[in-house]
Amino acid sequence: MQLMQGTDQEIVTYLLTAEKEKREVEKITTRLPDLTFVQAYEIQQKLIERKEQEGLRRIGVKLGLTSKAKQEMMGVHEAIYGYLMDDMLAPEWEPVQHSHFIHPKAEPEIAFLINEDIQGTSVTTEDILKVTKYIAPAIEIIDSRYLDFKFTLVDVVADNCSSSKFIVGNKWVSAEKINLKEIGVYLSKNSEVATTGTSAAVLGDPAAAVAWAVNKLGETGRGLKKGEIILSGAITEAISFQAGDTISAHFAELGSVSFSSK
Numbered sequence: 001m002q003l004m005q006g007t008d009q010e011i012v013t014y015l016l017t018a019e020k021e022k023r024e025v026e027k028i029t030t031r032l033p034d035l036t037f038v039q040a041y042e043i044q045q046k047l048i049e050r051k052e053q054e055g056l057r058r059i060g061v062k063l064g065l066t067s068k069a070k071q072e073m074m075g076v077h078e079a080i081y082g083y084l085m086d087d088m089l090a091p092e093w094e095p096v097q098h099s100h101f102i103h104p105k106a107e108p109e110i111a112f113l114i115n116e117d118i119q120g121t122s123v124t125t126e127d128i129l130k131v132t133k134y135i136a137p138a139i140e141i142i143d144s145r146y147l148d149f150k151f152t153l154v155d156v157v158a159d160n161c162s163s164s165k166f167i168v169g170n171k172w173v174s175a176e177k178i179n180l181k182e183i184g185v186y187l188s189k190n191s192e193v194a195t196t197g198t199s200a201a202v203l204g205d206p207a208a209a210v211a212w213a214v215n216k217l218g219e220t221g222r223g224l225k226k227g228e229i230i231l232s233g234a235i236t237e238a239i240s241f242q243a244g245d246t247i248s249a250h251f252a253e254l255g256s257v258s259f260s261s262k
């Protein structure tokens, strides 16, 4: 499939077809080099609306490129956000099907469960902690629709920030009981440590990252809803996995979360 006209709806179809057919495609900026960041978010919004028309439901928001490591990898200085839909939540007790993905990678994140609607453009870290009922350890599985997982910031925003699946651990902890800035994490693949990090990597404090996202959403009159899950953004680099692999993320104080791929 090739992009011909470059209308928003055509780009949405291009990306959704790649996702459904599990096929990597040329990044959209190759054909549309002048696409802006603002247009990329408009395309993302239309992609989410299309998923809603297909019967999926928005259950939260995810942040991306919140860590220095990831920003450096991409050569950018800003975080990004996308949406979590109900078909992305994978239960911890069931293996994920590797055939569902194109070239998946796993990364450790912190999940926030929001207990009150929140919207605004001057929301603080404290405001986020007030509306957070629990936090939990999580793993996000990202699966860019683009060839070789290579893209510009504009491409990845349009592609709902590479979202594919996420797994949330079953131990939910009250956010007040934890120093969110200092949670040590390691990600293991088949019981061997693959990468390590600390939650401070996420904009200094994962709750600050969530506040950043709320303020960004607020600029266009949107916000977070009671009951939504927010993924903080990866704490370490993302690790590739294959069918048969087991990935676990171990968080100091928060416990661990894992999944297997078959």
Ligand code: OOG
Pocket: 063, 064, 065, 066, 067, 070, 107, 140, 142, 144, 156, 161, 162, 232, 233, 234
């Ligand atoms: C973009 C998505 C980034 C995160 O947590 O940083 C992301 C990518 O690296 O494909 O989800």
Ligand code: MG
Pocket: 062, 063, 064, 107, 109, 140, 142, 233, 234
């Ligand atoms: Mg992520």
